[in-house]
Amino acid sequence: MKILILAGGSGTRLWPLSRKNFPKQFLKLPIDNSYESFFQKTLKRLCFYDDVEIFIVTNEKHKFYVIEQIEEISKKLKIKPNFEIILEPTSKNTAPAIALALKYAIEKGISKDEVFFVSPSDHLIKPENEFSSYVKASEEIAKKGYIVTFGIKPNRPETGYGYIKVKMPKIESFYEVENFVEKPDIETAIKYIEDGNYFWNSGMFAFRADTMIEEFKKNVPEIGEIFEKPYEKLLSDFYNLPDISIDYAVMEKTDKATLLPLNIFWSDIGSWESLYEILEKDSSGNALIGESVNIGTENSLIVTNKRLTATLGLQDTLVIETEDALLIAKKGESQKVREIVKILTKKAAQLVEEHTTVYRPWGSFTLLETGHRYKIKRITVNPGASLSLQMHHHRSEHWVVVKGTAKVKIGDREQYVHENESVYVPKSTLHRLENPGKIPLEIIEVQVGEYVEEDDIKRFEDIYGRENI
Structure with a gap:
């Protein structure tokens, strides 16, 4: 078989x-x-x-x-x-x-x-x-x-x-x-x-x-x-x-x-109610994932990510919190979540497609803040992993190493960048970020430019065989 x-x-x-x-x-x-x-x-x-x-x-x-x-x-x-x-x-x-x-x-x-x-x-x-x-x-x-x-x-x-x-x-x-x-x-x-x-x-x-x-x-x-x-x-x-x-x-x-x-x-864990059914419950019948304080709340599902969530007097309620979205629903209604997704697909597709933390074959990045003409990310590169050799036509980047050691190629120059050190990547310049070390590399990346979306990447070499994001 x-x-x-x-x-x-x-x-x-x-x-x-x-x-x-x-x-x-x-x-x-x-x-x-x-x-x-x-x-x-x-x-x-x-x-x-x-x-x-x-x-x-x-x-x-x-x-x-x-x-x-x-x-x-x-x-x-x-x-x-x-x-x-x-x-x-x-x-x-x-x-x-x-x-x-x-x-x-x-x-x-x-x-x-x-x-x-x-x-x-x-x-x-x-x-x-x-x-x-x-x-x-x-x-x-x-x-x-x-x-x-x-x-x-x-x-x-x-x-x-x-x-x-x-x-x-x-x-x-x-x-x-x-x-x-x-x-x-x-x-x-x-x-x-x-x-x-x-x-x-x-x-x-x-x-x-x-x-x-x-x-x-x-x-x-x-x-x-x-x-x-x-x-x-x-x-x-x-x-x-x-x-x-x-x-x-x-x-x-x-x-x-x-x-x-x-x-x-x-x-098939096909709804939030089905997840509630299989989780352990506290003495009030609540199923809890993450950090929350609940007073007078009964028979509810509370799922939190990084923020403390406090509830008062909820009954038979679903509360699902992520870094960029919050779902609150009556139990029995979560099959309609698909209707919310359909609306968001037209209005805010990113909330349907990606989390604020996005995984890549080399590691992950977390969007910390975005605004007019800038983005700030926390990037984690796994030991021995490497981003593609690439360039951006519409943005420059500033990298600050928080943990680990980075091997950086900018134009024809290669250098090592250590904790609390930084480098600048100009627009339209070939560059690559690698982690040559034994521990995860963490950097803060600040992007500045007239266009700072993920599709402004032109790849020239990629060990993972990717052409586009």
Whole structure:
């Protein structure tokens, strides 16, 4: 069995903590005191075979999060998997992503009768050992030509999940799928619970590669035909593929679907309420992350970043604070966060796309202040890392080293800059910043000019292969 993890999503339901360029799967929250991201937890629970091979589908913007978090979690893994990272040329939903991975694997030499287990990268599932037994059981059924989907028996009427209606068991404990249904309103969700034949759709699947390829060709010919093309041709044509989920593309149409119920804990952490449910509570029923003082506040979720947050007399409330945004909502309303994101996308896209701290393959930078014709950042460069050789046409930069030692190239001159020393980078001058030391390098950067946005960068050399931000 091969493992396929979908890690290219840009979920918005946990805004303002989750952003387009730093989505939910990479967040590290104190859910079980491990501070591992959802992506890292996914990797851990899927390493249950010796020599397991894991294919990860993501995109260029998330590639370096994937690489960094793999390196972090690999130190904790008893089984050392072989990781393959597949980059989508553009985001096209789950059906094209799965097809891209299958095509890549087949060209790599993997047999078409190999079973693939497909998993999102942002779910919470436990206990891990029981989960692995379900996955192994699905392999045997998938080998027979079935597409196995994994269903969760609902314990409450939930409007944030899709549902799957089943018939009588088809094979042992596997159910025949009658149909997939969209996220319901609350009245419909209650009826589903009363009916007893509905399961939450977990978004996980197991199938033989040739089975899924056949279904693509039969149900979505524009995706199916990619298997007749070389992989490089598929990459260039990927933009023309339909933006469609695997549910719409295949699962709602195939007669090969069967459902395996998961009788363990599962959550896709698809809302702030679902995060509240899994966190430990204080004596007043509050789930707290970060520093806060709460008087007379009950049954609420308070998430803070760097500022102390104080609440008085709140009931059933969500308070989510980041450096640049604050969300306050009644519990039960957070599914509407997407509406806020849609408004902000038109009015203030930066609040949707990035945090004030932005991660790069070499480290990170935090925006401290911005104004007319200037920006101030705190830049952290990892040991041994290097920014690209670049220039800016519209701004000059002044660097002050706060910690560590910098190796700086400005024009034809190279020099070392130590703590409490500074250098000046004029406009339209080639420059590069490196950290030759053993500890993180921290500098304060002051940009001044008529245009101080991130796209005023012309790269000439980059060890990470980037052309643009």
